[in-house]
Amino acid sequence: MNEIAHNLAQVNGKISAAAARCGRSPEEVTLLAVSKTKPASAIAEAVAAGQRAFGENYVQEGVDKIHHFAEQRVEGLEWHFIGPLQSNKSRLVAENFDWCHTVDRLKIASRLSEQRPSTLPPLNVLIQINISDENSKSGIALNELEQLAAEVAALPGLKLRGLMAIPAPELDYERQLAVCRKMAEACNALKDRYTTVDTLSLGMTDDMEAAIAAGSTMVRIGTAIFGARDYSAR
Ligand SMILES: *Cc1c(COP(=O)(O)O)cnc(C)c1O
DSSP states (O other), rough: OOOOHHHHHHHHHHHHHHHHHOOOGEEESEEEEETOOOOHHHHHHHTTOOOOEEEEESSSHHHHHHHHHHHOOOOOOOOEEOOOOOGGGGGHHHHOEEEEEEEEHHHHHHHHHHHSSSSOOOEEEEEEEEOOOOOOSSSOOOOOOOOOHHHHHHOOOOOEEEEEEEEOOOHHHHHHHHHHHHHHHHHHHHHHHHHTTEEEOOOOOTTTTHHHHTOOOOOEEHHHHHHHOOOOTT
């Protein structure tokens, strides 16, 4: 087994154990392998080990990788855009990705919807919530969710799938859990209103257990799969 396959097996094992501890089935939690800054060869190793969903933060880098795997005729991969999105880059996301996790304003949502090619299914989108990080400018407050969700749900090129958050780093499990539960409550309320909602993208390496206990359906893990990132080439 190569290192990436080994790491993937370990991460999947942790997800299963966390799910089992709270009486959930491991199939309810999708592992999103965050491959930003990593070469296509590393992604290919993960694909060979059975991984299908990949998260990218930088639009052009992600699009290059999507094209690479399309040219190799590798099918069944799912590409998630999880970085901050500027409106001048929305077209590339709309035309190439399957999901966008970081919708936090109507302007971006409208552009993504208009720019989504009619030959593709609607772009799956998550609304990003700023749940606990006062220093972050990404994401909306929970009290703005009702309005943005209604606007996003009305856009024909988008499919509202749920919520995403990047909680502020916090090492105490109980405090992690409290934040994750707030997100899960908001997601459940949204699910009651919109039948398309089924996804809570929440949980990274250090808060995965709490996120899964609260009800996360998608955890985003990079370093534990692909190793430390080298940003010097960017
Ligand atoms: C980079 C990133 C991750 C993964 O972080 P790691 O610490 O490498 O596991 C998850 N979510 C988002 C939004 C990210 O940008």
